[in-house]
Amino acid sequence: MTTISGAPAQHPAARALIERHRLRLWEPLPWILALACYFAFPNYLGFGAELLVAILFALSLDLALGYAGIITLGHAAFFGAGAYTVGMLAYHGVWTEPITGLILAAAVAAIIGLASGLVLLRTAGLTLLMLTLCTMALLEEAANLAADYTGGFDGLPSLPISPIFGRFEFNPLYSNTQYLYALAVLLICFVFVRTLVYSPFGESLTGIRENMWRMHAVGSPVRARLVTCYTISAAIAGIAGGLWAQVSAYVNLSALGLDRAAAVLIILILGGYGRLYGAFVGAVAYMVLSHFLARFYPTAWQLGLGLLLVVIALFARNGILGIAEAFWRRFGVKRSVS
């Protein structure tokens, strides 16, 4: 006997599907915290802006890796593309307006993502890993070589960025504007990503990650979906890169390298991938630890980071949020039993 046809919305499975995109009670919490930090730590706003950029970058990777299951080692290529777009335009005095600058950064990164995605996503496994790595290395070499435009190894210092809306100026000493600006950009991008992953498109991405052959069999355009997702992810990574260039007012080769690609991967895994808020938790944990530990004990930090990665890969594949969820579930079950 099936009751689904009678009252579809009443069936528990249907209800779960309908309600899964609803705003949870705790979801405004990160944003309230971010605003509270603005008032609580006025001396750390520069670092805070960089933290927000890291969250945005990890969020873009989450879309490709966590939802669509595209394993990439070269996501910093798009971050760098965005950063250099904003940086070169500003440094050579072509375009200094910040908001349109971010749109341009997104467009450039999206074009690179689309072009590389169209060819790279034919492959899988080790070949894909190698190709993403090589694409990033290629861009890094190109940026290093075109020193007349990109500043080469030294990068482009003290970028002139126009005030936002012609009013709010970026002060290099007090990062109040930068912090709020980064927070606003992050919020807009987050709402977009959240809407996207709960849409039918996002559902089909999860399907492709879980079982690509079954998605082929039910007639889903797998390759087109993957390329679209990769392009969107690249665009958001480009925005993150552009934002980074604007709030820190410089660009250098570190935007493009394996170090940044590895760091964003670690941030996402640390927080937990495929769950939107993993990027937030991971970025806060990683950036705060690295900011205070790495400055004084860089070697110990690297050792600890390595051990942490080994432990996560072996025992805690869902990251901090996964551990928290497991605790929550165990605790919740115990409570309902007693």
Place this chain on the structure above:
Amino acid sequence: MIFGTDVVSILLGGLSAGMVLFIVSVGLSVTMGLMGFVNLAHGAFAMFGGYVIVLAMNRWQVGFALALALGFVVTAVVSAVLERLLYRRLYRAAELDQVLFTIGLVFVFIASITLVIGPENQPLTLPRSLQGQINLGFTSYRTYSIFLIVVGVVIALGLWLGFERTRIGAQIRATVDNRRMAESIGINVDRLFTLTFAFGSGMAALGGGFGAEFLGLDPQYALKYLVYFLIVVAVGGLGQVTGVFYASLLIGVLDFALKLYLPKGGTLFIFALTILLLLWRPQGLFGRSTS
């Protein structure tokens, strides 16, 4: 005849670099082909072995040959322990977990070596018989480069014979082709994995020692040259000794020539070539198609 001697010196220099590349990468290719494991820590084993070899020579005045043997054995034992304890758990895990685990391992190696030995470069002092130039009749060239080419050819021949003509080589080839079938005809795949892994890491250690003279040896070695090792494996094809050999020589000579004629854009060219090649033949230049 300036051009002629140029070609000879490029060939000799490139071949000697390619031999080192081959000695390091062959283990990576076989373990990746055999176990399907993305081992990004292979460069760390090469670095570890290089340190054992160079420190044994510099601090305890051990001879070059003995130091090489020591580096091989120590690295093989350490990697076998790691394989038994940790790698084993991840053979069936997703690629992402393997990537993370091995990146973590690389960080641990880099940090430990920085803490224990220090961040500075460790120079390799060659024994007197390998220094200087050697007269080859048509030209004279660095003795060490010629030595590396000879050693590389000997090792490649030995590996090829071992791979094609011995019982264990046949077992490895069978397992690369079809693991389940190999298991069901009674090949102890677990033991085979450990042995191959330890041997491959030992080879990487030798490569680390041989290459320390011109690649340098500092804690960043594990990450610096990883892309090259991976390119060689991807171009040569997984689980293919001969493929890796030709790919190493190709990339060694190409890199050497490009560094000479195009000192700035050479690396760019190699990356672009690798991308095109992998798009054309995803299984590598010498690899067999998996389908």
